[in-house]
Amino acid sequence: MRKIVFVAVVLMTAAGLAACAGGGTDSEAGTSASPSSLTIQSLNASKSPISLEVPYNPKRLAVLDMASLDILDSLGLGGRVVGSADTSLDYLQQYTGGSTANLGTIKEADLEAVMASEPDVIFIGGRLASAYDALSEIAPVVYLATDPETGVVESVRKNASIIASMFGLESRVEELMAGFDARIKALSAFSSGKTAIVGMSTSGGFNVLGSDGRCSLISREAGFENIGVDAAADTSTHGNEASFEFIVKTNPDYVFVLDRDAAIGTDGAKLARDIVENELVMGTDAYKNGRIIYLSHPAAWYTAEGGITALDRMLADLEGELL
Structure with a gap:
């Protein structure tokens, strides 16, 4: 009788250990209680x-x-x-x-x-x-x-x-x-004292973005002084369409470009580089110093800002060009 009880306890323990060892994150969610x-x-x-x-x-x-x-x-x-x-x-x-x-x-x-x-x-x-x-x-x-x-x-x-x-x-x-705070700190240290315009190319035009919505990471957390906030009062979604004379006038250290058409897969759209790098912009310090930054993962910035993998890609876009 003792032998039977002992075997039963061993089997129950083994089953419990197997249950703890098996399954992925999906199976870990929730418990019976x-x-x-x-x-x-x-x-x-x-x-x-x-x-x-x-x-x-x-x-x-x-x-x-x-x-x-x-x-x-x-x-x-x-x-x-x-x-x-x-x-x-x-x-x-x-x-x-x-x-x-x-x-x-x-x-x-x-x-x-x-x-x-x-x-x-x-x-x-x-x-x-x-x-x-x-x-x-x-x-x-x-x-x-x-x-x-x-x-x-x-x-x-x-x-x-x-x-x-x-x-x-x-x-x-x-x-x-893990690691996101340290990456922001490194970007902020680099950007100290540097100015930028953050913009979005869309439908052949260029919209300046403020620090109140899309791409605010670049100014509010990565630390660039966004001098494009003077372009308009409401820049939170698609920004304010600005003339390229505005970029020439403000002459930022950096220009960051989000290609909206690439983000949403617009067929036949004009490339952001072809829109931005015109005769006027080519006279700015940002262009002459190779500091016009085209964000490499536009879909992450435009459609998934707030995701974990998207955040990783957004930071990588900045790190790859700046650090």
């Missing part, structure tokens, strides 16, 4: 902060925001994505086609496709704020964004922590964020 739901901080259709109840450890995810998809992918939760928006991001192509439903774009959701995917949770970004209420009729909508005042790095850390908490994976976030 987990709650059925939790409350997180999100945004609503008016982009105001709200408390949102979501299911804990959701199994079916509809993702219409590339920054959120980036974070889910980094957390090893890609197997739960049942539907996604189209994307030109090379590292997220596994979520387009195949068994993953096409839910539209990051600007226009296919509501019927979203409903048919039967999601437990829907993730959106600012471009779909107007569809928030309609999507909320299908499932809870998690709407996260970066905050220029907080900074991109801290926004990514905060949003990744919120998403991770839905699956009991909070401990993974600091591991994924």
Whole structure:
């Protein structure tokens, strides 16, 4: 009898050890003692902060925001994505086609496709704020964004922590964020005392960006003095179309260029270099000193700012040209 009991205990212990050793991040999410739901901080259709109840450890995810998809992918939760928006991001192509439903774009959701995917949770970004209420009729909508005042790095850390908490994976976030603060510090040390204009080439024109939205990482965190903020009051999204005389007049040390057409894959679009490097700009110190920087991963900057892999690529774009 003692022998039988001993064997049973050994078998149970071995089974427990095997369970602990097996499985990836996806299988680690949640436990048998987990709650059925939790409350997180999100945004609503008016982009105001709200408390949102979501299911804990959701199994079916509809993702219409590339920054959120980036974070889910980094957390090893890609197997739960049942539907996604189209994307030109090379590292997220596994979520387009195949068994993953096409839910539209990051600007226009296919509501019927979203409903048919039967999601437990829907993730959106600012471009779909107007569809928030309609999507909320299908499932809870998690709407996260970066905050220029907080900074991109801290926004990514905060949003990744919120998403991770839905699956009991909070401990993974600091591991994924390791090194970003040191990289920002190195860029900030380099940029001290240097001026820049940050702009976006689009549809044959050049729009100057401020420090209140897209590409604010370059000034607010990487430390360049963005003298383009004088171009217009509202530069948070697509910037303000400025004449190239403005660049000549301000004569910055650096010009950073985001190619929007390349980011969204516009067919037949004029190359950013062909737009920017005209006769006027070629007379500036930035051009003469080889300091016009074309951001190498425009899709990350334009469509996935707020993602972990996107942040890595954005910093690499700056480091590769500056450090």
